Amino acid sequence: MSGTDISLTDRIGTRHPDAGITRRHPAILPWLPGPVWLADALVTWRWPDADDFPDTTLLAILFAVTGIALLTAAATGVLTKRAPWATALGSGFGAWEIAQAKLLSLPRPFFGTPQDLLDVFITDWHRLGDSLLHSLGLLAAGYTVGSLAGIATGIGLGRSKRFRYWVHPVLRAIGPLPPVALLPLTFVLIPSSWLAGEALMALASGFPAAILTWSGIAAVDPAYYDVARTMGARERFLTLRVALPAAMPQIFVGLFMGLGASFAMLIIAEMLGVKAGLGFYMQWAQGWAAYPNMYAALIVMSLMCTGLITLLFRLRDRILVWQKDGLKW
């Protein structure tokens, strides 16, 4: 064949619209964050604290090490795009250090100093780590079970009339109910608070997964089925190899929503019933007025949540490579 479709070659060769853009940074910008962090170190070290705070020297050393690392990064050309952020972060830490540790301008104990926070990580990392692992375990089990069950339910709703007849009303009755509302009931019905938390998280993640899987399957072009059917495909192939991949973009929206709902459910369950995990740690810290511990737990929690969302997006990018969209997390 002569290959007359000229347009194809340049379509194949098309790169992402952003790919070719290289913004030229002023050459001085990468050199900015290093000195800022070194200045933080100097201020922390030389300017006397307003009160007896722990770990001031260690904090100064950390600032200094960061500053030197940033200077090295600037020298080797690694630090380019992130220089403005590194500068902003350094300035922020410096401002916090001066405002709170040196001038004590905000009321304690609600507002801590950078060294308070550092002290929590140094003295209490073990319990924080344990809490993180516990939360992750609880989340992983509940979310995985809930999502898989949700996808399976969505497939059933999308492909089987009889399944839809029986399950749809149940889903309409239970699904929109905030899982939190079931918390008291669950803790009564299910003797293990861990299992109760799992059940609620599964519910929280399962509902959006089910609805969006169903919606994705309902939107599949019927011609896709006809193509496979003329080649002799049976129901199993049509469901697993046609409907499911076609619905995958929608399914990931459901998984994303479900993950957010599971985070909420996880923290609530840990604050109210499960006697472990980051939610419980925060509850405990608040009870003891250990505010720096609460901030530390918040930071760990934020890292956990954003880390898991990142993982989900990585998975999505892998599975949906065929999609045109350029959304990046």
Next chain:
Amino acid sequence: MVTTPATSGLSLGLSAIRHGYTLGRDFTAVIGGVTLNIAAGEFVALLGPSGCGKSTLLRLIAGLEAPHEGEILADGLPVAGPHPDRILMFQDPTLYPWRTVRQNVSLSQDISGKKDAAAVDDIISLVGLSGFERAWPHQLSGGMAQRAALARALINHPKLLLLDEPLGKLDALTRLTMQTELHRLWKERGFTAVMVTHDVEEALFLATRIVTLSARPARIVSDIQVDLPFHRHRDDPQVLQLRRDILTRLGHRDDW
């Protein structure tokens, strides 16, 4: 690999086919008694006004739907459902966007479970898509996508190819190339072809027989054997005469 692929087509017998659809409370008759016999290896073009039920007829032959009345025989056996011997190709390429060109072409092998990488390579090069095996459908032009669809349809040597305006959405020049391609493939492989088209020239260029249908519910208006030798040129006086003749039968005598 099979050394001598099944290169003969199958014969079709449609007897008194009637079909229709229920929309709300109304029943619309789409096909109003069509009897048609097609011999193995023929290339039949179905011409008719828009919405007259041509596509429905193809779906019935493919076995995607069962006719309300009448019987369809393929090689003498009643059509009871879809079969890989009878492949339907649509106006849109309907490639699966989550599969690469190669994975789309080998779809029927995934369904049957009989993998044959060499056959995939062969058909891809036959339709001129070598080098684009790993491209995603959204990266293809309309002509390329339709070639991939053609490869997907032909990979298992179907005995009957049902074409539902497969070139309808292509630009005029790509269309000419694809008509030549289609003719070559039909010649080489010897399958039976039934093609729905709106384009009288396309029918005259490709078909051994042109069947015109009435407005809905479809009935056969005329059945013309085109005995001209291939390759037929579009400005051949005989082709032009036939074209005028067919347009007249379709009720377009006063149009040009």
